[in-house]
Amino acid sequence: MRHTFSEAWSGLRRNASMTLAVIVTMWVSLTLFGAGLLVAQQVERLKDDWYDRVEISVFLCVADSRGGNCVAGEGATDAQRSDIEQTLKSNPEVAEVFYETKEQAYQQFREYYADNDPILQSTTVDMMQDSFRVKLKDPEEYQGVVSAVSGMPGVEQVQDLRKILDPMFAWLNLARWATVGLSVLLLLAAALQIGNTIRLAAYSRRREIGIMRLVGASNWYIMLPFLLESLIAAVGGAVMACLTLAAVQQFVVVGRAEAEIQTIRWIDWANVGWAMAWLAVLAVVLSIIPTLIATRRFLRV
Incomplete structure (x- = not known):
């Protein structure tokens, strides 16, 4: 494991600028995706409350x-x-x-x-x-x-009253899908950026990878440092996105919206936690798949 962590840290240090770009892209895209999830939950709450009335x-x-x-x-x-x-x-x-x-x-x-x-x-x-x-x-x-x-x-x-409410919910749903659609594009950009970063890191170490393959190192042993690099970058972006959602919930929803508009049942911390869990899963998936694809060609001797 010492070799794995050492190689991962070395790769992050050599590609610091690209790693930072990956973290920022993941941060923005995951934040938008999480915001889309929260907007969807808020719209459903409004529908449940208002349609019942x-x-x-x-x-x-x-x-x-x-x-x-x-x-x-x-x-x-x-x-x-x-x-x-x-x-x-x-x-x-x-x-x-x-x-x-x-x-x-x-x-x-x-x-x-x-x-x-x-x-x-x-x-x-x-x-x-x-x-x-x-x-x-x-x-x-x-x-x-x-x-x-x-x-x-x-x-x-x-x-x-549905003639009044339906157009409003149509616009809210449009805003939700627009947010999710934009976040999906940014997540795709982040996945491609992770793949390019790992591809460059693997290319710079292609001779070392070739020697490791010749002496019988397994594919997982070779790929693990690259997976760790991408995972660190993705988790960094996910942590920033979760902190952003938490700040929005605390200072915008709890601090302002709930106090000023008490007739609406606003999303709570359980909804935010659910969105954060999805962000964590998505960050892990987006870090693993591009890495596996990017390193596959370098595992052939």
Whole structure:
């Protein structure tokens, strides 16, 4: 083992600049890859939390309604309201149905615009719409409820919050895949750089490798110093990447985001640890495979 460590240290010292370049490239690429993993976990948490709160709002006609299935100058009748409620409650996809009166809607409106007197003074209870708030058993299955009530008399509009949330999550997923895609390119660059570094180190010691092969040294005995060199460089990059993710979690998520936005369930240290484990595995794989490929031609006598 003394020979192995001695040769590995000698190789790292002779190729210090390239080793440093490998460490930096691995650091950046693994950090981006880890960030992509954390973003993916955060998106899934947001989906779980927000999709569970998704409601379908069925707004009923009022006297000044201009769209939907409304009659000009007339609001929804008690019979129409009863039919709509019965249709919603009998739907197997519906978990709960809440009826919100005009007075309740007006009260929420006043709370929301408490600091805007001009709007409050120009708005009355009669201008509000009563509505049904529908909680679904499965937020993914909402189209049947929408189609069941959207054409009923007395319904002006059916609003589904997923129409608002889905585009947002589409952009978040795009950001996640863009981060992962960029990190994959950088990881490929790091793997090629490791291969080139080991290839140059092996070439500079080709005579020594040839003599070792002639005297019966095994392939693993010859390759072990090169594997150790690449592993040290890759682990160095992985350690830097893990420290970067830990700093982001501590100072950005815990220190700022959780304190300022408490309505969101943020990723925790367990998620960061899971991402770090993936970075460690990836760093080992990226150090071993290019080394095996780069040294293969020099193992032939």
